Amino acid sequence: MTATSPPVNRRRLGSLAWPLGFTLAVILIFIFYRYWLPDSVDQVQKFVADWFPPAVINQCVIWVIMAIGLNVVVGYAGLLDLGYVAFWAIGTYVGAWLMSGWFFQVHWHIGGPPTLNKAPGIHISFWLVVIFAGAFCALWGVLIGAPTLRLRSDYLAIVTLGFGEIIPQVFANGDSEHLGFALTNGQQSIVPIDGIGTGVFSQLKGVNPQLGVFDLPYRFLVFCLVAAFCVFVSLRLRRGRLGRAWLAIREDELAASMMGVSLVRAKLSSYAVGAFFGGMGGVCYAVAVGGASPNFSFNNSITILMMVVLGGMGNVWGVIIGALIVSWVNLAGLSQFGDWYNNQFNTNIDFPSYNFLIFGIILVLMMLFRREGLLPESRTRLIMREPARTELETLGADIEAAEEEDEVILEEETEDELVGTETTGRSDGGNA
Amino acid sequence: MTSTTATAGLLKPRVRLTEAVERAVGIAIVLGVVAWIIYNFVDEPTQCFSVMLTGLNNGALYALVALGYTLVYGIIELINFAHGDLFMLGTIFAANFLVNWLGVDTRGLGPVLALALTFVMAMIFCASINMGAEFFAYRRLRRAPKLAPLITAVGLSFVFQNIGLKWNGSAPKQWPSVIGNNGITIDGVLIRYSLFVTLGVTAVLLFILTYIVQRTKQGKAMRATAQDQDGARLMGINVDRTISFTFALGGAMAGAAAVLSVETLGTTRYDQGFQFGLIAFTAAVLGGIGNLVGAVVGGLLIGLVQAANDGFPHGFGQDWSQTVVFTILILLLVFKPEGIFGTRTTEKV
Numbered sequence: 040m041t042a043t044s045p046p047v048n049r050r051r052l053g054s055l056a057w058p059l060g061f062t063l064a065v066i067l068i069f070i071f072y073r074y075w076l077p078d079s080v081d082q083v084q085k086f087v088a089d090w091f092p093p094a095v096i097n098q099c100v101i102w103v104i105m106a107i108g109l110n111v112v113v114g115y116a117g118l119l120d121l122g123y124v125a126f127w128a129i130g131t132y133v134g135a136w137l138m139s140g141w142f143f144q145v146h147w148h149i150g151g152p153p154t155l156n157k158a159p160g161i162h163i164s165f166w167l168v169v170i171f172a173g174a175f176c177a178l179w180g181v182l183i184g185a186p187t188l189r190l191r192s193d194y195l196a197i198v199t200l201g202f203g204e205i206i207p208q209v210f211a212n213g214d215s216e217h218l219g220f221a222l223t224n225g226q227q228s229i230v231p232i233d234g235i236g237t238g239v240f241s242q243l244k245g246v247n248p249q250l251g252v253f254d255l256p257y258r259f260l261v262f263c264l265v266a267a268f269c270v271f272v273s274l275r276l277r278r279g280r281l282g283r284a285w286l287a288i289r290e291d292e293l294a295a296s297m298m299g300v301s302l303v304r305a306k307l308s309s310y311a312v313g314a315f316f317g318g319m320g321g322v323c324y325a326v327a328v329g330g331a332s333p334n335f336s337f338n339n340s341i342t343i344l345m346m347v348v349l350g351g352m353g354n355v356w357g358v359i360i361g362a363l364i365v366s367w368v369n370l371a372g373l374s375q376f377g378d379w380y381n382n383q384f385n386t387n388i389d390f391p392s393y394n395f396l397i398f399g400i401i402l403v404l405m406m407l408f409r410r411e412g413l414l415p416e417s418r419t420r421l422i423m424r425e426p427a428r429t430e431l432e433t434l435g436a437d438i439e440a441a442e443e444e445d446e447v448i449l450e451e452e453t454e455d456e457l458v459g460t461e462t463t464g465r466s467d468g469g470n471a
Numbered sequence: 472m473t474s475t476t477a478t479a480g481l482l483k484p485r486v487r488l489t490e491a492v493e494r495a496v497g498i499a500i501v502l503g504v505v506a507w508i509i510y511n512f513v514d515e516p517t518q519c520f521s522v523m524l525t526g527l528n529n530g531a532l533y534a535l536v537a538l539g540y541t542l543v544y545g546i547i548e549l550i551n552f553a554h555g556d557l558f559m560l561g562t563i564f565a566a567n568f569l570v571n572w573l574g575v576d577t578r579g580l581g582p583v584l585a586l587a588l589t590f591v592m593a594m595i596f597c598a599s600i601n602m603g604a605e606f607f608a609y610r611r612l613r614r615a616p617k618l619a620p621l622i623t624a625v626g627l628s629f630v631f632q633n634i635g636l637k638w639n640g641s642a643p644k645q646w647p648s649v650i651g652n653n654g655i656t657i658d659g660v661l662i663r664y665s666l667f668v669t670l671g672v673t674a675v676l677l678f679i680l681t682y683i684v685q686r687t688k689q690g691k692a693m694r695a696t697a698q699d700q701d702g703a704r705l706m707g708i709n710v711d712r713t714i715s716f717t718f719a720l721g722g723a724m725a726g727a728a729a730v731l732s733v734e735t736l737g738t739t740r741y742d743q744g745f746q747f748g749l750i751a752f753t754a755a756v757l758g759g760i761g762n763l764v765g766a767v768v769g770g771l772l773i774g775l776v777q778a779a780n781d782g783f784p785h786g787f788g789q790d791w792s793q794t795v796v797f798t799i800l801i802l803l804l805v806f807k808p809e810g811i812f813g814t815r816t817t818e819k820v
Contacts, residue, residue: 196621197804202801205797208793212791217791398629399630406620
């Protein structure tokens with residue numbers, strides 16, 4: 040923990056680097072879809088509508104939120120969560136309950152879109168619902184985590200998996216036929232869900248008071264704002280006391296507890312934070328698809344896990360890139376590539392049906408050959424490459440490995456000093 | 472976590488209290504279930520008995536698959552997520568082998584011999600796939616952090632499932648049964664002959680497996696490797712081969728379960744394996760993971776519980792089947808993670 044902190048002004052600019060870059064990228068994409076695309080030539084419009092439709096871009100952002108959430112649990116704290124879809128489902132249904140006419144018996148209106156002031160049901164402002172759903176999921180995360188976190192790590196994976204199987208089934212069976220009252224709409228979805236109220240921005244030209252299904256570019260901005268919040272929180276937490284506790288647990292639970300890290304509290308908070316993000320993403324998903332249906336499955340959990348593993352566990356930027364790649368391939372890329380390939384070579388191969396086969400193979404190959412992911416966090420790379428301590432000792436190779444490690448650390452330190460930008464995971468403790 | 476002697480002394484009674492509360496809650500749950508079962512039996516005895524027989528049959532299948540989980544977990548502490556899907560591949564292979572390749576769809580002496588051949592082939596098939604997975608994937612990850620082999624197993628599960636999808640098609644397929652659906656009827660309850668076959672095969676396989684693990688040299692090597700890999704290596708045991716052999720045994724059990732499943736349930740479905748595997752894993756945990764007899768008892772129990780839930784007049788019904796099984800799993804892991812027959816172990820350091 041030697042303080043090799045660069046001068047203050049450089050660090051300050053460094054911490055502004057990602058918000059600036061993020062905002063710039065979001066605004067460019069927004070301008071492209073909102074202003075440039077409708078006026079462009081037909082060919083460009085067709086290409087974009089095929090390969091990068093705005094609805095798909097919005098869903099990709101939601102997957103990004105999910106992946107950032109799972110990254111807190113899997114990447115930071117090293118707890119394998121195979122039932123993350125449970126929080127997604129809870130978030131989506133909380134969104135549907137609080138932003139629709141589902142509970143028509145009551146008339147609750149808190150900051151909802153003014154056009155719905157007379158409508159029955161619960162209509163609460165999107166922003167409040169996002170926060171509430173996050174908190175609700177965090178509560179569930181703690182509830183499910185509290186009794187199980189003292190178990191061994193692989194049992195934990197199974198318990199979360201079971202939880203991820205139970206929750207969607209509860210929602211699927213939540214109609215009046217099974218429960219006696221209509222908690223959900225059973226296999227049908229709860230529709231419609233309110234749009235996002237725009238408040239003062241509705242004075243601007245072209246902005247509706249309520250962002251409906253076709254206001255995709257504006258919704259994109261909203262989802263990106265939620266994603267930015269998740270990025271901000273996870274980056275800040277990562278650098279703080281709690282984040283360092285997570286990393287310590289991930290790397291060596293026993294050593295961490297000996298150093299005074301409260302295992303249960305740290306693990307529970309990682310669960311809660313991950314679930315919080317999942318809940319927020321769930322509400323965004325409900326708004327994006329305009330309904331809540333119980334078609335959540337283990338595949339969703341694995342897809343999110345895939346994003347985290349592919350991008351690089353623990354590194355938020357890697358995870359974001361992983362999420363964008365995987366979700367785009369899933370939603371548009373593979374089927375478009377399949378169409379193109381079939382036209383080109385006159386074949387008739389059903390490419391989208393292979394996507395989970397491809398995911399499975401990629402997961403296995405990644406674990407075998409590049410365990411740290413595409414954009415690894417420097418720490419993870421070391422950990423994932425390092426054999427277990429006892430194995431090293433039997434091989435008599437610990438000295439060699441330690442030397443190697445030293446070299447890498449030295450390299451990083453010099454790199455850090457030269458570049459001086461904010462990179463996650465390098466200078467923890469430097470300015471805490 | 473800083474435990475001086477003073478705080479340890481203070482904490483002791485509190486720990487005992489939580490244990491007592493946990494035990495009370497656990498016993499209350501068990502008593503509630505027993506009361507519910509008795510109530511159902513008094514209400515509709517015939518229906519309950521036939522449901523229980525179905526449960527016994529499914530339970531035996533769960534038991535065989537659970538043996539695979541328990542063997543692999545016992546030796547390298549890996550939850551082999553792909554095991555259920557291996558079972559699924561086995562069912563597709565067995566059905567195709569018996570009906571399409573051997574051309575058997577009637578009953579008689581010839582078909583019974585063919586069925587025996589199918590047993591052998593399916594066991595070899597599943598054993599070689601499991602050994603292959605171990606050789607190509609898990610072996611390289613033996614020294615990696617625990618997360619890596621787990622994620623690999625999940626990935627392999629997806630690969631298997633998609634192979635099954637391409638092989639079997641996306642719709643379930645029906646197959647004729649060699650053993651058939653006949654049986655003897657006692658008081659309106661039909662006991663199928665296939666049930667005797669299933670239970671018999673399970674018992675024989677459990678006996679053989681126990682013999683191998685307890686009495687043979689290879690079994691001794693397995694137990695040694697499970698205890699301490701480095702120690703076993705120093706004693707001249709070929710650890711790689713022993714682990715490979717364990718995977719083969721587990722795979723063979725899944726293969727046998729696959730043939731029985733085709734014979735008694737009669738359908739193959741590409742997405743059958745995942746659920747089945749999870750339930751079988753629950754069975755393995757219920758019996759005490761690493762314990763062979765425990766896995767079989769756990770499998771039978773889970774089969775009975777699931778059947779009771781699905782078929783009893785006052786059950787929750789099939790729609791809640793998964794919820795019930797996974798709730799059992801979660802409660803079990805919370806209250807009694809060591810299972811019925813297992814011994815409480817602390818995490819290895």
